[in-house]
Amino acid sequence: MELKDLHIFVTLAKEQNTTKTAEVLNYVQSNITARIKKLEKEFQTDLFFRQPRGMTLTPKGRQLLQYAEQILALVDETTLALIDDEMPHGTLRIGTNETTASSRLPNLLVDYSKNYPDVELSLRVGTTKVLLDDIFNYQLDGAFMVGPVEHPELVTTEIFTEELVLYSSSPITPGDVQHKTLLTRPYDLYRERLETWMTEEEIYPRRIMEFNTIESILNCVNAGLGFSIAPISLVDSHRFDRPVSFYDIPEPHSHIQIIFVHRKDMHVDSALKKFISMAEQLSD
Structure with a gap:
């Protein structure tokens, strides 16, 4: 063979x-x-x-x-x-969830590419399950995802904490939720947080509409179709045509930890080391 x-x-x-x-x-x-x-x-x-x-x-x-x-x-x-040295080079395959790709990663990718032009950097966007499968199957060198993730074959690094908010193009409070449409995605981790909180408060949206992408949700919120939940960093990075109202979700539902995950048994070369080091600065 x-x-x-x-x-x-x-x-x-x-x-x-x-x-x-x-x-x-x-x-x-x-x-x-x-x-x-x-x-x-x-x-x-x-x-x-x-x-x-x-x-x-x-x-x-x-x-x-x-x-x-x-x-x-x-x-x-x-x-x-065997050939690795201190100057990063070669390929680096990074995965991420859609939210992080839209809000936090663009500047990191630009800075990394400028600092280490000899690294061929690729980005794959997917759900946590898809990203983990790709890591276990050696299709990704590492990925950003919502923590915690615990597995004996994985190494996790805490990168930053996101604050979740409700946002709408009209005023939004818990009392307004039952009169509005929730715009969300299937199997959305943020939606799970929201539904847990709404169940505790015994408040429910008038209806739920599902979309495939965050960009579609942002645009439909902008158009006045309903409200949604997302990290405030994502909402702040989007250009809306009209003022947007926020509502801060109470603890313990309001914060999520974004982590970077890679295999424990893989060789962490200089390209990945530098990338993780720069990613940790996202919390500054």
Whole structure:
């Protein structure tokens, strides 16, 4: 078994098509097919279901994918550990939730890119579950998310604390909530905080409307459609066409901790060290 074969296998598992895989890796298609057949012969099992519209992993293929991703990640990590020096370089794959990406991260990313131009920085936005899956599968070097997150394989660093507020283009108090529409997202952690508080206070919005993005919610609040909940840093960073009213949610529901998470077993190279160090300054 060669590392090149595993790389082809992982890419094919992602692309699910030999033609696309050949294009991505700049190989001829026959070479892709031959390498996969070589692996299947070596492991004495089919790794893919062959279908007219593409290829999908068999149960044994999914099992191999987990190991292959770990092996390739370890090879990359070993290379970085041996050639790493004090000047950051290489690639750095960062994940974040949508709120942090919209409010706190832009300046950090700009400053980091200016200070360390030899680092190829990429950003992926997702939910906590998606980000954690990507970290465990070696698809991200680290990610910002709402804490706490406790896992024996993870290292967490507290970055900053966010204050949650209700906001609306018209006056907003607990008494106004029952006459307004709550604008939110499915599986929103801020919404969970809000619903816990509203249940305690026995107040409920007139109706709930769900959106896929925070930007849509901000624009609809601006248009007067309803109210929402978000960190005050996000609301302050958005340009509204009209004055916006705030209501400070009482403790213990009003504050959330944003943390940075990475794998405990990974080599923390100079690029990631510098990034975490600069991220910690976001609380200043």
